[in-house]
Amino acid sequence: MIEAYTLFSGSSGNCIYVRNGATEILIDAGKSATAIERSLTALGSSIKNIDAIFLTHEHSDHFVGLEIISKKYHIPVHMTERSYRRAVYQGSFVAQCASFHDTHYKQSVGTLTLSSFPIPHDSAQNVGYVIENEDDERFGVATDIGYVTEEIFDNLSVCDRIILESNHDKYMLIGGHYPELLKQRILSEGGHLSNDDCAKLACSLAKRGVKTITLAHLSKENNTPELAYDATRKALDAEGFDDVCLGVASPCETVKCK
Numbered sequence: 001m002i003e004a005y006t007l008f009s010g011s012s013g014n015c016i017y018v019r020n021g022a023t024e025i026l027i028d029a030g031k032s033a034t035a036i037e038r039s040l041t042a043l044g045s046s047i048k049n050i051d052a053i054f055l056t057h058e059h060s061d062h063f064v065g066l067e068i069i070s071k072k073y074h075i076p077v078h079m080t081e082r083s084y085r086r087a088v089y090q091g092s093f094v095a096q097c098a099s100f101h102d103t104h105y106k107q108s109v110g111t112l113t114l115s116s117f118p119i120p121h122d123s124a125q126n127v128g129y130v131i132e133n134e135d136d137e138r139f140g141v142a143t144d145i146g147y148v149t150e151e152i153f154d155n156l157s158v159c160d161r162i163i164l165e166s167n168h169d170k171y172m173l174i175g176g177h178y179p180e181l182l183k184q185r186i187l188s189e190g191g192h193l194s195n196d197d198c199a200k201l202a203c204s205l206a207k208r209g210v211k212t213i214t215l216a217h218l219s220k221e222n223n224t225p226e227l228a229y230d231a232t233r234k235a236l237d238a239e240g241f242d243d244v245c246l247g248v249a250s251p252c253e254t255v256k257c258k
């Protein structure tokens with residue numbers, strides 16, 4: 001069975017741990033090796049057990065620990081070529097044990113196969129993943145979503161369980177203290193998904209059979225776990241999907257995706 005945990009989630013760092021039997025992977029490494037190791041140890045694992053790291057995009061909250069972790073522990077890294085080029089251009093990455101891919105790629109690691117799909121965002125490239133095991137269980141990951149595309153929907157709709165961005169409450173963001181330019185960036189098609197848009201997508205996905213959703217990448221300044229949870233819970237309940245299980249990821253505490 002695919003087990004997934006958000007170790008860290010949000011603008012202060014992102015890292016998802018997925019295991020299926022003896023196969024263990026990370027999606028993103030947006031924290032230090034020490035922080036990630038501490039979280040993995042608490043789950044009875046270790047960075048040394050990680051078979052591969054898959055990157056979504058080259059923003060520092062997903063990327064900051066990647067180079068040191070991959071070098072120190074010789075862990076294969078999979079990322080898109082565009083993210084790699086941007087990271088090199090910014091002087092923030094030296095490739096070691098890394099494979100560079102097109103936007104759409106498929107990669108097997110042990111008993112897991114990951115398929116990537118593009119997500120609009122203001123990075124050189126951003127991708128989500130559908131993670132599949134030998135029993136045809138499918139787990140989806142999609143964060144840093146500027147806007148919802150048909151392709152995002154199609155990929156997530158084949159999954160049983162997903163991690164989905166619920167970044168901000170629009171009213172908190174608009175009325176908050178962020179500079180105008182930053183507000184516009186977050187609200188733009190290269191920004192992040194609001195609670196309301198997440199709730200809408202969650203309902204459409206529930207119609208297609210998605211059973212468990214972990215809300216992730218919540219803004220610390222422009223959201224609360226309660227607001228994010230309530231927005232999607234109410235929308236699901238109103239459409240009769242009260243059987244869909246909903247969880248909320250934490251910035252710095254491990255959360256098990258049910």
Ligand SMILES: [Zn+2]
Pocket residue numbers: 057059121123144
């Ligand atoms: Zn980003």
Ligand SMILES: [Zn+2]
Pocket residue numbers: 010011014059061062144217
């Ligand atoms: Zn991010």
